[in-house]
Amino acid sequence: MKKTLTVLSLALLAVTAAQAQEKVLNLYSARHYQTDERLYENFTQQTGIKINRIEGKEDELMERLRNEGANSPADVFITVDATRLAVADSYGLFAPVKSKLLESRIPAHLHTDTWFAFSTRARVIIYNRSAVKAEDVATYASLADPKLKGKVCSRSGAHPYNLSLVASLIAHDGEAKTEEWAKGVVANFARAPKGGDTDQIKSVAAGECGVAVSNTYYLARLIRSDKVEDRRLMERVGIVWPNQANRGTHINISGAGMVKTAKNPEAAVKFLEYLASDEAQRYFADGNNEWPVVTGVATNNPALEAMGKFKADNLPIGNLARNVAAAQKLLDRAGYR
Known part of the structure; x- marks a missing residue:
């Protein structure tokens, strides 16, 4: 019996040692x-x-x-x-x-x-080719231009993608100017914010709205889709790299x-x-x-290559955190729900 216990103990030690070395x-x-x-x-x-x-x-x-x-x-x-x-x-x-x-x-x-x-991923402006001209949406600031009244679609202002974008705008333009921008965007809404980025892309393609913002990840996925309807949808959507003449596109x-x-x-x-x-x-x-x-x-990604090269905003990514709380507050004040 004692010998059996010793063997079992040694076996247990061996298992424990093996687990420790894993x-x-x-x-x-x-x-x-x-x-x-x-x-x-x-x-x-x-x-x-x-x-x-x-x-x-x-x-x-x-x-x-x-x-x-x-x-x-x-x-x-x-x-x-x-x-x-x-x-x-x-x-x-x-x-x-x-x-x-x-x-x-x-x-x-x-x-x-x-x-x-x-x-x-870059946060780009997308537009309906039949309803909006690319030169009219060359910057994030242009989304607040009264000429786009009734044409802007968006996901919730509380979503981190939008909070990060607005935090970057605060870093570049200041809180007061960014709040005025947010109020202008709200005034241009085609509908209340809802859905995700893919929903915004589909709404732009369908003509429900003329312009929206989206992460490039979602656009590339539709461009590379095995579904013919997804690829045809993207034929109706134009892509603009915002702010290429100055700081570059938010990433x-x-x-x-x-x-x-x-x-x-x-x-x-x-x-x-x-x-x-x-x-x-x-x-x-x-x-x-x-x-x-x-x-x-x-790399070898035809969809990313098709979207072309762009100038990216080199704002230190850690700096965004400093402005996120302010971004949420000013979006709330602007009615960007």
């Missing part, structure tokens, strides 16, 4: 793209680090991290939109990351000390940071560094219609 990364992800599966598989193949992934909505995952505190198993939190990453940072969820590789590959305006952008990002209480910090840094590799950067572009943040990475 390389893992616990990832909390608010990116809901099936194409990301390839990213995770390639990382595991290259490093031997297994990814345990929990997916959820951004706010739910952030609240979960806050509630779990030091007991959280999460090593990395990844999501879309600079506003959401900034909120997570304001909650103290991220730890500073020191990585020469990340600092050398990701432009300074696309990261902070605690989180990094790994792909970008938003997808990014990630290492959780402050990470139990596998080395694996976390390796994963962040992997996302900045040429392979991962190409996959963000070719697989999910996002632009790489690393300069010089060759």
Whole structure:
């Protein structure tokens, strides 16, 4: 009996040791793209680090991290939109990351000390080719021009995509001027804000409204769609890169940071560094219609190529967080619901 217990004890110790040696990364992800599966598989193949992934909505995952505190198993939190990453940072969820590789590959305006952008999307103006001229919507400011009265469609002003855009306008133009702009946009609404970016694209194509704003990610997806009706829809929609004569088009990002209480910090840094590799950067572009943040990475995405090159706004992405609260308040005052 004693010998049997000894054998069982040794076996238990062996299992425990094996588990302790297993390389893992616990990832909390608010990116809901099936194409990301390839990213995770390639990382595991290259490093031997297994990814345990929990997916959820951004706010739910952030609240979960806050509630779990030091007991959280999460090593990395990844999501879309600079506003959401900034909120997570304001909650103290991220730890500073020191990585020469990340600092050398990701432009300074696309990261902070605690989180990094790994792909970008531009927020462009779209218009109905039969109802609006491209030269009449050359800037974000033009959306408030009275000549567009009854022609502007939008998603909710409370959505992070719009909050990030308005936060950037505050950074460039000041709060008072941006509020006047917001009031002008509201006066031009064709209908009350509703739906997502794809809904705005379809409304513009159908002539329900003449102009709207959209993230390029959604446009590229329709351009590349296997459905003939999606591609025909895009034939009726024109795309304008706003503010090309001055600061450039507002961009938003997808990014990630290492959780402050990470139990596998080395694996976390390796994963962040992997996302900045040429392979991962190409996959963000070719697989999910996002632009790489690393300069010089060759991509092969016909939809992105069809939209052409553009001048991007180089406003430091971390600065947006300072203006998000002000952006929401002025949108509320302007009636931009």
